[in-house]
Amino acid sequence: MAEKPEQQEKASAARPPLSKWLPAVLVGWLVPGGGHFLLKRKGRAAILFGAVLLCFLFGLLMRGAFFSPQTGDLFTTVIYCGGFVGNLASGILYLFTKWMGYAQPDVAGHVHDYGTKFLVAAGLINVLAMVDVYEIAIGKKS
Amino acid sequence: MPKMNLTHFEASLLFALFISVAMGLTTKKTAREQLIYGLYCFGCFLATLVGLAWLMKLGHG
Numbered sequence: 001m002a003e004k005p006e007q008q009e010k011a012s013a014a015r016p017p018l019s020k021w022l023p024a025v026l027v028g029w030l031v032p033g034g035g036h037f038l039l040k041r042k043g044r045a046a047i048l049f050g051a052v053l054l055c056f057l058f059g060l061l062m063r064g065a066f067f068s069p070q071t072g073d074l075f076t077t078v079i080y081c082g083g084f085v086g087n088l089a090s091g092i093l094y095l096f097t098k099w100m101g102y103a104q105p106d107v108a109g110h111v112h113d114y115g116t117k118f119l120v121a122a123g124l125i126n127v128l129a130m131v132d133v134y135e136i137a138i139g140k141k142s
Numbered sequence: 143m144p145k146m147n148l149t150h151f152e153a154s155l156l157f158a159l160f161i162s163v164a165m166g167l168t169t170k171k172t173a174r175e176q177l178i179y180g181l182y183c184f185g186c187f188l189a190t191l192v193g194l195a196w197l198m199k200l201g202h203g
Contacts (some may be wrong), residue, residue, distance in 0.1 A: 061146035132168040
């Protein structure tokens with residue numbers, strides 16, 4: 001019985017408080033590189049912002065399609081829900097583009113296909129950036 | 143909005159560039175390590191691209 005408070009103390013010590021990392025990670029999601037900027041890593045913020053923005057813009061210029069969540073068999077669910085999460089991870093870029101009415105249908109052709117992948121990749125780069133922000137915020141990384 | 147037409151090779155190169163930059167920046171600590179790892183990732187992407195292209199060419203005869 002005496003061990004329980006000790007274990008709880010250890011667990012709470014291992015888990016950093018939300019207030020320490022959540023604002024930076026949320027800003028990092030909404031504006032690519034924003035989390036790094038908030039944590040005063042301005043150079044890294046600028047490069048990550050540029051990488052996500054350019055990847056997203058190339059995807060749009062290649063007329064890539066956005067995923068919308070669909071369920072069915074496992075393969076469909078993973079591809080469409082995963083793709084949607086990847087798109088959503090671009091933050092403001094995705095939200096603004098949808099808000100402006102971009103609705104490219106998924107058509108055949110390698111350029112469209114690359115465009116779709118570029119749009120998802122932009123979100124995935126931002127996920128990498130968000131993980132980096134989290135590690136910097138909790139002091140695991142400089 | 144103009145439509146961009148890229149070849150498979152150009153699109154793959156761009157993709158490799160963006161991912162390598164992000165991988166280098168987010169996984170290593172010092173600027174030198176980031177640069178070296180970014181270049182390493184880019185090289186690996188290129189090698190895979192050329193390797194798979196040759197594999198497909200040889201496979202198709």
